[in-house]
Amino acid sequence: MERFEEVVAEVRKRVEPDDDERERLQQVARSLAERAENAIADLPVEADVIQVGSTARGTWTSGDRDIDLFVRFPPELDRETLESYGLKIGHKVLPEGHEEFAEHPYVKGEFEGFDVDLVPCYHVESATEIQSAVDRTPFHTQYLEARLDDELADEVLLFKQFLKGIGAYGSDLRTEGFSGYLAELLVLEYGGFRALLEAVADWHPPVRFDPEDHGTETFSDPLVVIDPTDPERNVAAVLSPENFARLQHYARDLLSEPRESIFVPDVPEPLTPNEVSEFVADRGTTPVAIRFDAPDVVEDQLYPQLQKSLSGVADALSRRGFEMLRADLFADETAVLFFELSVPERPAIERHDGPPVHVRAHATGFYEKYEADDSYGPFIDGDRYAVERKREFTTAVEFLESDSIFDAALGVHVEKTMRRGYEVLSGDGIEELAKEFGSELARYFAPKP
Amino acid sequence: MERFEEVVAEVRKRVEPDDDERERLQQVARSLAERAENAIADLPVEADVIQVGSTARGTWTSGDRDIDLFVRFPPELDRETLESYGLKIGHKVLPEGHEEFAEHPYVKGEFEGFDVDLVPCYHVESATEIQSAVDRTPFHTQYLEARLDDELADEVLLFKQFLKGIGAYGSDLRTEGFSGYLAELLVLEYGGFRALLEAVADWHPPVRFDPEDHGTETFSDPLVVIDPTDPERNVAAVLSPENFARLQHYARDLLSEPRESIFVPDVPEPLTPNEVSEFVADRGTTPVAIRFDAPDVVEDQLYPQLQKSLSGVADALSRRGFEMLRADLFADETAVLFFELSVPERPAIERHDGPPVHVRAHATGFYEKYEADDSYGPFIDGDRYAVERKREFTTAVEFLESDSIFDAALGVHVEKTMRRGYEVLSGDGIEELAKEFGSELARYFAPKP
Structure with a gap:
């Protein structure tokens, strides 16, 4: 057997549930459905x-x-009633469950060893009439059930496991990767895992598919897969450019050097504080970080908030002359915005260009303002006035510790949390981060595709 | 009398030659002309x-x-003969003189306390038929003599003195300012010094004059004055944007606060080595410099050469991550390229962006190259591969001392001189420059328009 097929056969053994496992799951799913139907009967x-x-x-x-169970209510039902019925049923089916909130509140809980979501939705005629995003899900299941035979379903398993291995599985806003539905549509498109990888290796974005040939919109995303159940929706809308490129990279990698390890998520050994310091010394950089309590919001809110704040602070630092090599964010109990700066300190002065001298009123205003203060200049460079004025912050730490940090574009929950207090870490203080984020730092300092 | 007029009257007293001085100069000029005519008679x-x-x-x-005397030969004369006759006459008129080289070789020497240039040229019919640039000069004199009465000539004196005061007088390639001819044409255009300044204060570049309304070319210079004796020439071609802006700045300054000091060139007190260090400490910057013997060429070659080399090395430094606040050049016995850097050191690594991952062959080549070396990465950022690779030079001094400096775009004479040896100054070594260039450093550290 060819090496690629050998590897795939091994992976298949690991990821395909056996008959017992399938039967057990079906049993539990059936019993959950019955409990839900009983609960509906009381309403x-x-x-x-x-x-x-x-x-x-x-x-x-x-x-x-x-196991995901949806309870479909008539579309005439008002939203408030739907939510209240949904929760009632949820709590009956999952007495130990707790409420979570997506498009509607719903109940999540354990049942006989399985993690169960019990979600209310509207039973609409077609996916284009949906009243909320979750109403679309049953249509996806119907569409795929009708098209995925057992053999294709097995190919989907391989592709999903591959995506998990390379860290690109999940359409949550932390991962910004491939949803299960998207993975299944792609396998369907190419008819199998290997054919898909071979095509992916040569993709040139933008790549567009429209399985039902009914798309009505244009999208600027690198990958566009028009939802077969909704002509206006790109199933790959949350996919980041990084994950598009990552899929290409590892598709080529697996095809040229087939090996099982690509199917296994890489969890790097956490760095020790000492190792962090060694990396910093080797790189000759100046890391600084701010740390605060992770805002108490769901992950799909948390990560965009942190991402926005990371960009906002990075921009604010760059504008003040603190360029960075890279920046990253880590979140667990605390949240950390991490910036690896090129230099520890900036000069006491910074250049500030004024207007062209020929723009008389504006130029005279500039000249008079800076002539009167302790700037160097004004002098003339090219056709403009310029000065070298005192810099407000000569170290990033001074800026991060000042109130000016709140001028940066921060996520609203991040700003609220930071106003209650945050820590600025630098120098040896950076080592400390290894205690909570050793694995994240290992990934940061040994970056891979 | 109005303050402006008072100031001008005072300056006038200082700059207008009195009758004795005029008579004395005319006498000497006549006697020089006679000597030249006698020398011609022998040829x-x-x-x-x-x-x-x-x-x-x-x-x-x-x-x-x-005193500038031109000897005009018939246009039929071949160039070699013209040059040989010119030098013969020159040496007879100025027995102590020495040869210099502009368009032709010519003799320069002292005569009864005056500095005399004796220059050979062709006597052509009109300025459009000139065989070399110097042939044009007599036409300029004729054009202006016919138009400048005594009163206008006095206004020219004021404007020239003003240009000297602000450091913008001279069309040599060090100054890149206003030639005497250009100054005279501008006064002629506006009819007087004050009217000229008032117009200048509101100039919006590009500003174009064509006194004889015969211009045939377009120019991209901020100031265009078509030569009345040559429709294809911009008299202001060497004027730098800085000197255009400088004229505007000081025109406004003099009009709003008339004072004699503007008419006096500013020669700052030389800085002591200690004062240099104090400025550097106050600015928190990292100056570095290279010093070598000034190439033995005329100033009109030297300064463009140094300017080109300054830009070339500045670019090479910037490309390697050594941004600078400002750079300057000083020349006397030695020549100095001076760079005031923002930071003393760069990290051990630098980011290097690769191709988009989807450009398969190119991307794979990049990945394989950097996977094999000691770079951090390759990793994916956006749609591209990127690495953090070892930086070749972490300090500017290392670069300046290395052979890589000769990859920078240097003036050819500068490169030749530097290949014989050059010094790299930094830290306390910078102070030393004050011994030769104290005034230049004073101007550098207290920059003015």
Whole structure:
């Protein structure tokens, strides 16, 4: 057997659930559906229960313990009633469950060893009539169920495991990768895992698919897959350019050097504080960080908030002359915005260009302002006035510790948290981060595609 | 009398030669012309002698001791003969003189306390038929002599003295300012010094004059004055944007706060080595310099050469991450390229962006190259590969001392001189420069328009 096929065969063994596992899951799913139907019977409403997601479509990988059940209510039902019924049913089905919030509040809980989401939605005629995003999910399941036979479902498993291995699986806003639905549509498009990889290796963005040939919109994303159940939607809308490139990189990598390790997520050994210092010394850079309590919001809010704040502070630092090699964010109990600066200090002065001298009123105003203060100049450079004026902050730490940091574009929850207090770390203080974020720092200092 | 007029009257007293001085100069000029005519008589050629320049036109300021005499030969004469006759006459007229080289070789020497240039040229019919640039000069003198009466000539004196005061007088390639001819044309255009300044204060570049309304070319210079004797020439071609702006600045300054000091060149007190160090400490910058013997070429070659080398090394430094606040050049016995850097040191690594991952062959080549070396990465950023590779030079001094400096765009004479040896100054070594260039450093550290 060819090396690629050997590797894939090994992976297949690991990810394909065996008959026992499949049977066990179906049993639990059935019993959950019954409990839900019983709960519906107590309510003055017609509704049905539908299992959705990869466990419904046989595209789950061995060990997955997620069961998603949707309760579909008539579209005439007002939203408030739908939510209240949904929670009632949820709590009956999952007595130990707790409420979470996506498009609607819903109940999440454990049941016989499985992680169960019980989500209310509207039972609409077609995906174009949906009243909320979750209403679309049952249509996805129907579309794929009709098209994925067992063999294709197995190919999907391989691709999903591959995406997990390279860290690009998940359409959450932390990962910005490939959703299960997107992965399945791509396998369907190319008819198998290997054919997909071979095509991906040569993709030139923008890459566009429209399986039902009904798309009505244009998108600027690198990958566009028009939702077969909704002509206005790009299923790959959250995919980042990095994950597009990552898929290409590892597709080529697996094809040229087939090996199982690519299918296994890489969890680097956490760095020790000492190792962090060694990396910093080797790189000759000046890392600084701000740390605060992670804002208490769901991950899909947290990461965009932190990302926005990271860019905002990075911009504010750059504008003040503190260029950086790279920046990153880490979040767990605390959240950290980490900036690896090129230099520890800036000069006491900075250049400031004025207007062209020939723009008389403006130029005279500039000249008079800076002639009167302790700047060097004004002098003339090219056709303009210029001065060298005192710099407000000569170190990044001074800026980060000052109130000016709140002029940076921060996520609203991040700003709120930071106003309650934050820490600025630099020098030896950076080592400390290894205690909470050793793995993240290992990934940062040994970056891979 | 109005303050402006008072100031001007005082300056006038200082710059207008009195009758004795005028008579004395005319006497010497006549006697020089006679000597030249006698020398011509010994040669088998017809030629005449003409006095040119400001002393010919009565637009010289008191104390000027320059007399320019041109010997005009028939245009049929071959160039070699013209040069040989020119030098023969020159040496007869100025027995103590020495040869210099502009368009032709010519003799320069002292005569009864005056600095005399004796220059050979062709006597052509009109300025458009000139065989070399110097042939044009007599036409300029004729044009202005016919148009500048005594009153206007006095206004020219004021403007010239003003240009000297602000450091913008001279069309040599060090100054890149206003030639005497250009100054006279501008006064002629506006009819007087004050009217000229008032117009200048509101100039919006590009500013164009064509006194004879015969211009045939377009120019991209901020100031265009079509030569009345040559429709294809911009008299202001060498004027730098800085000197254009400088004229505007000081025109406004003099009009709003009339004072004599503007008419006096500013020669700052030389800095001591200690004062240099104090400035550097106050600015928190990192100056570095290279010093070598000034190449033995005329100033009009030297300064463009040094300027080119300054830009070349500045670019080379910037490309390697050594940004600077400002750079300057000083020349006397030695020549100095001076760079005031923002930071003393760069990190051990630098970021290097690769191709987009989707450009397969190129991207794979990049990945394989950097995967194999000791760079950090390759990793993916946006749609591209990137690495952090070892930086070749972490300090500017290392670069300046290395052979890589010769990869910078250097003037050819500068490169030749530097290949024989040069010094790199930094830290306390910078102080030393004050011994030779104290005034230049004073100007550098207290920059003015």
